[in-house]
Amino acid sequence: MVKRTREDSIDAERDSKKTALSKTDLIETIASNLEEGSSMSEEYSSDDDEDDQQGGKEVHNANQAGSKNTKSLSAQEVQIARETAELFKSNIFKLQIDELIKEVRLKDNKVAKIEKFLHKLYDLIQEVPEFKEKSIDQVESWFRDRKTTVPFNDPKPTNVNYKFGYGKPENVSIVGSFGLKTAIQSPRGLSVDVNVTMPADLFQQKDYLNYRALHKRAFYLGYLTENLRKIFKRENLNFIKLSYHYLHGDSLTPVLKIRATDDDLNSELNFNKTKFAINILVGFPFGIFDSKKLLPNKNCIRVQKDEEIELPATPLYNSSILSMTTYDHYLKFLYKTKKNAEQFKEACILGRIWLLQRGLGTSIEDGGFGHFEFAALTAALLNGGGEQGNKILLNGFSSYQLFKGVIKYLATENLSTDGYLQFHSDSADVSKYIKGGFNTPTLFDKTTKINLLHRVTRSSYDLLVNHAKKTLVLLNDVVKDRFEPLFLKNSNQEYLKFDYTVELNVSPAEDDSFGPFEKITNLTYENYISLKIANVLRYGVGERLVGFKISCDRVNEFEISKRKPHYSQDLHIRIGLVIDPQEAEKLVIKGPSETEDSVQFRSFWGPKSSLRRFKDGTIVHSVIWSTDFKSPVVLTILKYLLQRHVKENIVLESEIVRFNGLLPMPNLPSSTKQSTLSTVAFNGLRNSYDELYRILIKLELPLAIKSVLPASPGLRMTSQLQPVPFAVSSKDFYNDLVVQFETSVKWPDELSALEKVKTAFLLKIQEILSKETAYESHLEKDDETVPYNFDITTLNILTPEGYGFRIRILTERDEVLYLRAIENSSKEKRQALESIYLKFNRRYQGSVTHTRIISSIAHRFQYYSPTVRLFKKWLDDQLLLSHFSEELIELIALQPFVDPSQYNVPASVSNGFLRILFFIAHWNWKEEPLIMDMSKTPDGEDDSEIVSKLSDKLSVQAYQSMKSNFDVLRKQDPQGMKIQFFVATKSDESGILWSHGIPLPIAARLTALSKVAVQLINKSGLGEKSTRLLFTPSLGDYDFVLKLKTIPLAISSGVLPSSSSFKNLIVDAQSYPKDIATKFDPIAMLVKNLSSKLQGVVIFSTHTQTISESGENIITGLFVPSKMTQTKFKAQIGYNVKPVQKDDVVINKDAIFAEILQYAGDLVVGFESK
Amino acid sequence: MEEVKGFSVVPVELAQSQWNKKARHYMFIKKHQSNAMKEMAERSLFIVNPPFACTLSTIRQFFKSIASNSLVENLFINDEDLDYDINLTRLTSDLYDDDKDGQGSLVRLPNGTAIVVFVDKSACSLAMSKLKKYCKGDELYSWRVCGDETATSIRMAKAYRDRVLSPEETSAEVSLSLQEFEKREAKSIEELGEMKTLVDEDGFTMVVGKNRKTKRGILGKMSGTSKVKEIEDKKLKRKEKADFYRFQIREKKKLEMNELLKKFRDDQERIKELKEKKRFRPY
Structure with a gap:
């Protein structure tokens, strides 16, 4: 029972008003309740001791048969319900507080x-x-x-x-x-x-x-x-x-x-x-x-x-x-x-x-x-x-x-x-x-x-x-x-709290600056050096930081036989940094202007400080830094400052350098000198798109082109590899564009005929392009995007700048037709057709909206793009990426950015990445939906009413409706056999658009791997070794592993091999190869064929990009457990079996292995099975 | 074992490689029985579990080796779990008459089965009897998955190349199928026109409408629909004064109170649930 606030102790007006209000309301309501049920027997019991320990009044409506009002309304309950909603945030919040306090009480x-x-x-x-x-x-x-x-x-x-x-x-x-x-x-x-x-x-x-x-x-x-x-x-x-x-x-x-x-x-x-x-x-x-x-x-x-x-x-x-x-x-x-x-x-x-x-x-x-x-x-x-x-x-x-x-x-x-x-x-x-x-x-x-x-x-x-x-x-x-x-939730994990940490050693004995005055004000060297570093940080990089924490590894406990604890010679110092993402990578620090007093500024920065004239004509004392692909600017500054002010030969160690180094470097001029935030590569692609757009929109066709909308990872800055000209081996080489024409009523009312008309349009576009422009293009068959639609064609365009685009046409008829197919289908096939519709929706509609939203988000959260790329790399290194749609991955990766809750928005690649891992490791997707508000301002603090009304912020209603979609889904599929990840946003309230069709073992594996990763980090930190381990797949979990031939595709994928002796651009591909098909990854095609022929029996996984230094790749296989038992033979059995006895058959693994090996032929260089 | 449920068990050998031992693949074969397309059915064999990526050429080689006189004419295979009931063209168009030829003339096979069509009935019978003989013998046919085809890496590159369509052929194909479509459409419109002019006994004419469907069924409740509802509700509310009579106010308050109480009880339930899941342990 909850004790209510005593009215007499309340001396503020607002509070007493509230309670008073609720009380009069209450009495009136109860009274009216009683009036209505006049046939009911009424009973006031002031000393009902059933559940009334506070001695308050309680009113009972006896439930009598035939009475209209079957609900008994206890005054006290109403009172509690009312009060908790007002005095606490909501009922549920109050109840949770009660439970929590009960839970932590001392026994x-x-x-x-x-x-x-x-x-x-x-x-x-x-x-x-x-x-x-x-x-x-x-x-x-x-x-x-x-x-x-x-x-x-x-x-x-x-x-x-x-x-x-x-x-x-x-x-x-x-x-x-x-x-x-x-x-x-x-x-x-x-x-x-x-x-x-x-x-x-x-x-x-x-x-x-x-x-x-x-x-x-x-x-x-x-x-x-x-x-x-x-x-x-x-x-x-x-x-x-x-x-x-x-x-x-x-x-x-x-x-x-x-x-x-x-x-x-x-x-x-x-x-x-x-x-x-x-x-x-x-x-x-x-x-x-x-x-x-x-x-x-x-x-x-x-x-x-x-x-x-x-x-x-x-x-x-x-x-x-x-x-x-x-x-x-x-x-x-x-x-x-x-x-x-x-x-x-x-x-x-x-x-x-x-x-x-x-x-x-x-x-x-x-x-x-x-x-x-x-x-x-x-x-x-x-x-x-x-x-x-x-x-x-x-x-x-x-x-x-x-x-x-x-x-x-x-x-x-x-x-x-x-x-x-x-x-x-x-x-x-x-x-x-x-x-x-x-x-x-x-x-x-x-x-x-x-x-x-x-x-x-x-x-x-x-x-x-x-x-x-x-x-x-x-x-x-x-x-x-x-x-x-x-x-x-415990939010005291350093790797989640801080964007990165910097570690260094100082030796107190050698530091002469710790004199008697310093000793009496700071008492210990630890306090002294912490304060000193803090002051340097605040003056030097204060604007780039939200906050920082300096800690020393000193113990406070010692034996009673000792006068004081024993300390080692060196003092190990860790500095945890919370970075301001907007300021972090700025290159200029401006000081006082020419005329002002600049002694402090100059002596602080030393030789780095110089007098510069800026574009706006001002002449200012300033310091200029340069970017680097591994070391963030803040770290560079920090190193300079600590060397200048603390110890000349100080060595800084930080995990951020390792994590930044994990990102594949694009084979572009001076990419080692680019910050992780650099969007140069993406801008190149974007410009090429703009150019193509200008041409397409002007084409003279029977129907004018209304829009050419981007729908690819490259065009929303999330592709695993940064787009590089002529990098045809990258899986993201072709960027999808969805073309829409002006409205017409003439589109055929039948799917295959409609696709044929689209093909005719594409043919026409191709004809004009090849006649009038430098664009190369060809028509391709596309039988993967929408299953059972065998008539889709795309127009693949190679631009003179070296980028690839793939045009598909969307008309206002398409969706109607797919939906009609669902309507017309028999009951048993309904689900299959719904899945076909979702597939269509993904590529033609969802992806366009997704690209629009994500590219604006990637601009808002600058660290989102590199973080997603690293997350994709991790998934790919763990052989998981091929099973998820890129969009789903991008949405999950968005979680720490749009909903940082008790933390700040990630401002480093490592922090963003680890927060994603941590989120997945703790995501109980059987019971929790992931519902995200994409509209939030970076601060999320502007709560003034006008702003919240005008913005497209997620409303309670919208949230509830998505939540109820999830509840419906889980009612049908409580264990998440069919759909595991429910990821809803305002643009996809269904929550399943991007996550349907993932095999359960794969979803479970993602969760398990994230858990292992988090455990590993908790246990052994973010050192060299554990970082490497994080990105190494454990092949022992698979039923069999095929090792494949070395195929050097790194450079043609646009990646600069880090081991290469060239520090810069490798001039290899500045034009398209003669036969582009030879540069496509044969493994991707092989896995596609194997998967389609063994679907439902074996789950194949592979690295989606063959970009490892040595060009090696593997294919792993996992047998679907339900197919492993002995069963009766029937014609519809559907997978490779051998007879055992009488009518019984069992899966014929040896034959499957032999056939896969023969089929993969010369690509195989090794094979292991359990 | 030679027979399972009326199927002859036909083993073939898969050669060893440096990574695996010899293995046997088992096909289950019997004479094809079907009432549809009887003529063809009579000269066909039905195979359950054909070898991986089985093609006309590999199956031809196989029968050539055991029954050299039985010429294989064609192979129908379903090894990619195709569902013949899903035909988007038919499902989206009302230009086809369902009762006429069922679902087209296609052979419909369960996943992981194939039909081998021989040139004639006798070739088929011969093949079957030779097969039985083959099963009794010791010599096993050595099956090669890729037949005589070239190296996999080249094959895969070719598969990429094959996706590219030649403009001329495509253009021809497109115009052909569009002509066909137009023909079908014209015919249907004609029929429809006839229907429209038809006046039935009561003096009504038929109205033909398109069937449309909303997304709702698949995508759950969209906010769009709830928004429409909200607006409607608001309109209604504006019309009548909700707090004019005393009973209205009382009613409203009572409703509110009940709502509140219900929510409160739900919340209590939820907390109980969460408690059972031990959620309130902060560490």
Whole structure:
């Protein structure tokens, strides 16, 4: 049962209005219901306890026989239904939230188990003996022969005259989410934070300076650890494992981590199975230091005696010290908020799942914004948050409203450069958004003087805001159910999140720039170098990036016998980049103009910077870059900058170079100097088409040509190989064009006669072309496009520029005739004829629309074209491409671009490709349709009503109608035996146009291969070896494999072999070969013949392009399982069998092999079968 | 084994190569029996499971070797799963009379079967008896799938070349078949004209219409149709005031409420389903 919001707690007008409205409506409706059924017995039961635990009113309409109204209408149900639709996004959304929260709740038995241990721990801590007023030497000697070391941070205290000591803790309490009861199950297990507050008498007023307090704390922790270790041993708690851990990656805050191993599982105190760990934090008493002295802009580490020089501020140090005083304080603050706002707890849980799925957390490494910061921000916004202190969130809000409010705040308010939010954690004073930011993300607590976002760097803030923006779009989506990407899907895969990553090594020891001032502001070299790289990136390539993340491979956990973790000499740094696709490949960086101050610009860019005059006459300091087929411009810039500013001989390593290198390079002038985004090759084809169009449209024919519409991959920039002049061996050499004439009533009303008239027109066109132009052309028979239509002819044209076109004619009669054929057919043949109609529709109508839409999309999403080409290459390398229509592949590949949901639109080939793979691997096509909105603006954020009304955005109705088409389809074919992939768009609402006719084993194989690929990447990353493996077919899965003769078709397919010694164009084919048929791939024809003669028995696969370096190709075969069993002989058996006994026969594999081998003749060079 | 369900089992040998052993292919042959085209049927043999890519020339060679006197005249084969019931020309035209000659004079064969037509009845009988003899013997005929044809690579290139049509022949063929079509059409129009002028007993004349069909049946519900519906609905709504009487408002609200409740219950059902599928596990 759902608890409704209490009306009395609502202080905002809008909310109370809503509820009031719903209530009056409700009563009226119920009343009217009762009025109508006057014959019914009425019964008000105020204390019905069947399902009414809230004690609300419930109204029953008894169902009596003969009554008109058979539905019982429970007032409460209506109320819930109403409310959830208003307070939550929709009913279903609310129900899903409920289920999710139930699912992640901590199991009671586990909680009981850990609590038992926590009680014990509390008692044991009390036993630790006091140890007071010891000098550093005494401390050292005490620890000399013990197994524990004090985790002093750098610099270790030497020659200090203050005293160390251990006194009974002022307080031992559970803090953090476990204390607040917002803890949830998480895959990494949960840490229960126990705060041990040091007694105040151990400190002096000035201890916050120069690490003094920290060293005292470290000793306190070390002493506690050593004693606990002994006590645990005494108590026979042998399953316990102790280690030190830098809390949230902060090297100033070591804590003691207690884990349970699986030794001695019988001990009733062993909490190993709960997956919990306990952190013993050591805190300072609240308010022990003057917090004003520890403001972020103050210096508290005095490294120099010389008072003349102003010391830099030490914000990280200050925040660490202050944080240690406030563990208990913030628990109280959040607890108070929880008491006031009913659904605060649920909102925190939602926030927590949201953060977890995105890999965001409190530690510096995870971005510094975790569930504590989320909860604190929510609490602050419940007390205000607007510029006038107006409340952003209200106590009566539902969990969904609270969550959305926080996300919206993050997405729309800038807390870094434009302003900051300040709040009070001790009183109900209003929180205010104050204009004018500190250039660092700020959520400032006036009470404690802590900036709660002190671990959030500017770059991780950018990523956080980006996440929030994406989430807000999803939350506002009314068409699709977005619950899954919002909360259920893990979107923390680096290879999906970042367009690419760059890896490099630096050696801290050799870096002289890390001086004492840098040390006190940044505390560690990791922080220092990350900040330095971040600044270089922001200044140098900031406009080309949406965001970036810099991470170092440093561990935070170490043994209690060590003072600090051991680090290797080199520091490995990974930079994950989210690229802005519109800016990425721009070649010019413009700086200040001639007259402005240019010192910073010039010193930053060094010799690369130069003064240039641009077309518009301005003279500007600028830097010019050049494109490369493997390395993106951003990577080139990055390399230059890091070499200039970090280390001269730095080596950058990135998977993007490998992936870009996988794309076949067109045999065109200077193609190694072209960016992956280059459309030069496609433009050549397009120009040739335009030229042909101009000629065709002017032809004098009995009927004038109305349109010549492109319908080929090459003309929509998606062909596997880029179009290259005279590349006749490419399977995409001939580009389909659909010609339509002006309207006429004279077309024959019969299919074959109609085709003959079309042929007559084509003959006429050919005659004129060969007489009057330089175009070569010939008529070809086409018996593949539409089965059972044996009269189709096409006109194949070879243009003087070196491109091929294939013209087919569409009239207004065609569709009518195919549909009539369905009508006239007998019931049994209906399906076959429907499939014929779909085939016709594909080539003559669907493909034209598809080409129009895809080419506009390819312009909008620049990385779409290379991504599709790489995806096609992968499919072809895996021997799958031949089974799918190119259009289907292109539509599936569109998914991450038009519906990036929680990510950004892919801005690199590798990211686009991997996202497609990931999508297919997780696509349960038996239950989920793929419905795409092709109209979305790249941002998808413009939600103003006028725009959405004018645009052709997918409406709820259209979505529902496609969805219901899918439901109908699956009702007939629940297992997807006939049609697996339902891919619908506005131009094909049926969802099956491009996906019918795929054999089930092939569809299943695509899914399986994608899954394997994703597993491989998850396991072994994107290194050289796994990338190669990704593109290698596993032939062991097939029943037999034919190895074929080497046929060198790469160059005649327009591909520049990468091994070739020529860095540039191979001048081989600058004209058409004498006999074009010799350059066509014989294997394609062979497979076509084999497949048609063995259809239903063997599924053949091959690479659709023979372009491997050595020109090798293979054909694989898979027997259809249903034909493998012994069966009774009959004349209609339909496949090659041998007699077994009596009337029984079984498939004759040996004969099939022998016949295939004989048929393939001299093309075969090897054969293997299972 | 010599016979299966009245078919003689006729093995032929497929030569070995460096990758595979010798293999046997089994044809199942009997005398053709059919009432259609009786004359031809009587001099034909019916073959189930002819060898891969069997052609007139390869089958001729086979019969030449075992019954040299039986001359093969023709071969009908269906090895590409052709469905003879699908004839787009007939299905799209009403110029053919269905009852006249059934579905044309074509031989209709199930997939994976063939008919060998001999020059005369006796040649056929002879071939059959020789076949039986051949089956009893030890010497197996060595079948070559491609016969004497050239290398596969050249054959495939030829297949590409064969797709190209000669303009002259095509043009001749086109004009011929269009003439035929026009003739058929003229005849049909004539007949139709007669029908139109015919006045039946009640004084009505026949109206001849074209049969059209929409896409709906195949492509599911298109939004086009639902849009039309929407517009119609809107028109209707505009005509009458929906909120004039109190009962109308009440009715409307009740409907809304029921709708809401129904949706709510559906949603609950869906959640249950999803829960069973363990969808709510976030990790």
